[in-house]
Amino acid sequence: MTNRIIPTAIINPDAPPESLEAKQPAIDNGAEIYGKSGYFSHEQVEQEWQKIWTDSWLIAGVSTDLPNVGDYFLFKVRSESLIITKTAEGIKAFYNVCPHRGARLVTEERGNKKVFVCPFHSWSFHNNGELRSITDEDTFQEAVICHRPGLTAAACQEHAGLIFVSMADQPPALADVIGLPEGYLENYQIDKMRVVRHVRSEWGSNWKVGVEAFYESYHLHAVHPETRGVMGDLNVQYDLYPHGASRMIVPLGQPSPRQADQTTVNEGLQYMLQEVGR
Numbered sequence: 001m002t003n004r005i006i007p008t009a010i011i012n013p014d015a016p017p018e019s020l021e022a023k024q025p026a027i028d029n030g031a032e033i034y035g036k037s038g039y040f041s042h043e044q045v046e047q048e049w050q051k052i053w054t055d056s057w058l059i060a061g062v063s064t065d066l067p068n069v070g071d072y073f074l075f076k077v078r079s080e081s082l083i084i085t086k087t088a089e090g091i092k093a094f095y096n097v098c099p100h101r102g103a104r105l106v107t108e109e110r111g112n113k114k115v116f117v118c119p120f121h122s123w124s125f126h127n128n129g130e131l132r133s134i135t136d137e138d139t140f141q142e143a144v145i146c147h148r149p150g151l152t153a154a155a156c157q158e159h160a161g162l163i164f165v166s167m168a169d170q171p172p173a174l175a176d177v178i179g180l181p182e183g184y185l186e187n188y189q190i191d192k193m194r195v196v197r198h199v200r201s202e203w204g205s206n207w208k209v210g211v212e213a214f215y216e217s218y219h220l221h222a223v224h225p226e227t228r229g230v231m232g233d234l235n236v237q238y239d240l241y242p243h244g245a246s247r248m249i250v251p252l253g254q255p256s257p258r259q260a261d262q263t264t265v266n267e268g269l270q271y272m273l274q275e276v277g278r
C-alpha cells in the first residue's frame with residue numbers, strides 16, 4: 001500500500017462553510033523567514049511586553065479552579081503578579097501589591113482567603129479589593145488615608161470556562177482578541193472540567209520556542225514515535241483565524257499515514273478501544 005500524504009488535510013470536506021470544523025480560507029503570511037533576533041532581541045522583548053503581555057488578554061486559568069468564594073491563585077507574568085480570586089460578585093483580578101508601601105501581599109501560590117493581610121505592616125483587604133483595616137490608623141493624617149486605599153484591579157473576564165486578564169487600562173474587546181467563531185470555545189465545555197493537577201514547566205528559552213513547538217504535528221514521528229499507531233499526524237487540519245488564533249484538528253485513533261500497516265488494530269488502538277469499553 002502506498003502511504004497517502006496530505007499536506008493540507010481537510011478533516012471533513014463536506015463540512016458546511018459556516019460550521020466550526022470547516023476549513024478556513026488560507027491566510028498568506030508571506031515567505032519571509034522570521035528573523036533570529038526575534039528570539040533574543042531585548043528591543044523585541046519590550047515590544048512584546050507592551051503589545052502582547054500587557055495590552056492584550058491572557059488566559060490566567062480556568063473558572064472551575066476557583067469553586068468557592070475566597071479561593072484564589074496567583075498569576076505571574078515576568079515581574080507582575082496578579083491575585084485571581086473568587087469574590088461574592090464573581091472572579092476578579094488584583095495586582096498582588098499592597099497600596100501602602102508596595103509589598104507583595106500574597107506569597108502562597110493558591111489557597112482560600114476572604115481577607116488578605118499584608119506581611120509588612122498588616123494592613124488588611126477584603127478579597128473584593130476593598131480596604132478592611134489600617135494598622136494604628138489613628139497615627140495617620142486623615143488626608144493620607146481618606147481615600148481608603150484598596151487593591152488595584154486588573155481587567156478580568158470569564159469566557160467559556162476560561163479566566164482572561166489584561167493589564168491594559170482600556171483593553172480591546174475580548175471577543176475580537178480571541179477571534180474565533182461564536183460558540184467555538186464553548187464546545188470544549190471547559191466550564192464542566194475539573195483541574196486534577198497543577199504543573200509548572202520552566203523552559204530556558206524564548207517563549208515563542210515553546211508556542212511554536214506546540215502548533216505543529218510535524219515533529220510527532222521523530223519526537224513521539226510511540227504515537228504512530230494512534231495519531232494521523234499527516235492528516236492534521238490546520239486553520240488560521242484573522243486575529244492570530246489558530247487551531248489544529250488532530251485525528252486520534254487512526255494510524256499515521258507514515259506507517260505501512262493501516263489495517264491492524266495495533267496495541268495503541270486496542271488500548272484506546274478498551275478505554276471506551278470496546
Ligand code: FES
Pocket residue numbers: 098099100101102103118119120121122123
Ligand atoms: S506595605 Fe503593606 S501594610 Fe505596609
